Amino acid sequence: MTREIIISLDAMGGDYAPQIVIEGASIARERLLDVKFIIFGDETKIAPLVTKYPLLKENCEIRHTDKTVSAEAKPGQALRRGRTSSMGLAIQSVKDGEAIAAVSAGNTGALMAMGKFMLKTMPGIDRPAMTSLLPTSRGESIMLDLGANVECSEENLVQFAIMGAAFARTVLGLSKPSVALLNVGVEELKGNEVIKNADRMLRDANLPMNYTGFTEGHGLANGYVDVVVTDGFTGNVALKTAEGTARMIAGMLKDALEDSIFSKIGYLFAKPALMGLKNHLDPNNHNGAVFMGLNGLVIKSHGSASAPGFASAIGVAADMAAHDLLGKISEDLKLFESHPEDESDEEKADAAVLSVAGEEIKDKVI
Template identity: 55%
Template structure:
């Protein structure tokens, strides 16, 4: 029921995934009077979908505390997440209020042992392929230990979704020199560099390294990560607008645009944000994925695709295992330095 248009986007998106993945079944939680007529348009989805009715839903402008108080046990968002807790569903996908979704998911599913705060991880298109970037909005401010947790979780996600045996990890900073940056970032870098964690830590990376794909996993806290994400989205739209205006200026530019239309289609496809949609809530005892609220059916279907890969690759248990290993290694006492004569 969330997002800018609610079920009018969610249902067609689910129908697309029903075509792609015949093994999927769907629990559609929301107002039956709005959901059922839309489902009727998609026979294949209708065969594999169950509607769980509730006419209570969280508005996009609701504060997380308000959503918890008013929607507890009865809102569509709560019931979808609770279906994950009870095992009725393998994962929950929502285009609704991000703050409310995180608050409810954390309250209902709890965080994994050893995780102090969850993070939102996004797949970021790069010059090489894609990278995992986290946190992009769940945690405003993070200490060194939390950044290390993010690194462990992001590395596990990269193994699952990018198919990499040993992804490279970098900490987002204002420079690559070890003396630069906030103390918590420098301390996290020291821990990752000096510990025996099985992570391919590459050091500090800067903002332009995200798009270059310098590393497979970029770690930062939610304030910086969200600004970077929104700045990248805005820059992509700005460049697209500039390009379109320039190509319409003269007859020769229009002819050039016509001749190069294949290349422009490929560029548009590569930069299409709908094909990189789906923020994954990492660190929870269950799978929850946030779709962009303003996306269309294709974008929502992409978020479901991401969710399916996470479930298939058992990401939650991978993170749980990695965090247990991290906790054990970081608690090991350092070996005493050898005496020199």
């Protein structure tokens, strides 16, 4: 008997909701036999879509709500008014233990704020981090933080390293993943004080990872390290720079191959090989960023993901759940003995996520 994995879906989030959410869930369900879904959103829109996919229909429950979090909503608005939205209810179901993970393609800031406030951070984690797989020359690597925290302390970076390594052990199946800090050079003297202190703390710690020191921007694509750790500002810029560069080259390649009758003929011959490359770089195939460090799994899909892309994000959620990511992080945090004990100060962390999310909320909202 396989263990059942229940995943909550925000059916109303993203550019093509609820269509791609339902279609994505159907694709995911065909791949993942032990997964069931709770689908939150407008039942009048969702039910007719679900009916098209009999296997999905048998393995899901629709829960109606009229409320949605708009793409423009600020995190504070979402917190104040979004608790009964499709996004809020999906997270609540994780909190209540009904579902093991929530997946949404909706408003990132709102998802982070609600995830943080409703689920709270794990003991020993001050700040959650947005984490994702990225394509490299050698396969896939993990990068965090991708934008949850625009400013980070050395303790934050160390905690990210621990979470990233646990992610690598879970998703990439590595017993001792290599982990590096993103910096402007590989020498110990390079970088700012925060990064130098984090480097020292990671060197001194005894963790189930192979800490390799600093890596530079080139290190993201070459895949020499399994986990690249950075603050959310740098990580967000690096991620989008890599995506933008890949898109630029793909566009130019397309233009070049349509440039003349000769290049068009060339393209026809080379097409199967080029399709493999396209698949490897397609963000849809690496979709699903985990908002890691919470007492529950929250996975963010790209807002513009395709149905197979949304299915990838569901796959990430299922992987995390099946391999007990949260348990692994907890174990590793215990190993990090130099970790100070005063870090579960929730108010401080709450204030942090709010300023991060781009809006300062002075009142306590929960």
